[in-house]
Amino acid sequence: MKVKKVPQRMCTGCMEMKPKKELIRVVKSTEGDISVDLTGKKNGRGAYVCRNIECLEKAFKARRLQKNLEAQISDEIYSRLKEEIDNEK
Template sequence: MKVKKIPMRMCTGCMEMKPKKELIRIVKSPEGEVSVDLTGKKSGRGAYICKNKECLEKAFKTKKLNRSLETQISEEIFIKLREEVSDEQ
């Protein structure tokens, strides 16, 4: 029987490779709107974060999330992301 390949993605906070299902996808739509993509299927540029606050804080503080999404993320979007991450845990 063939072994199914598990898609791996890198967390922008801790820079560790983890299975895609263990991470939260943050997407910038073609219109420039940043949102949390819980399905992992929204169109646009995506970045992945672990489901803990430390990784989100680190990615935001070092501006890695801004660079990977190629946009400036406002404080209110960051607060919304923080609420989503705390809901996941």
């Protein structure tokens, strides 16, 4: 039987390639709305962050999510991401 390829994405915090399922997706929709996409299926441009507080803080300090999505990201989105990471532990 053929082995299924696992989709890989780059974390904006640590800049490492990881399986898509291990990452949290932040999406900018065509209307310009930014939201956290836990399903990974929403339409729009996506950026990924590890489920790790250090990676989120690195991405926040370097403003990598803003650069990748080409939009201003509110503190509400960062707090939502932090909450999601804390809930998994």
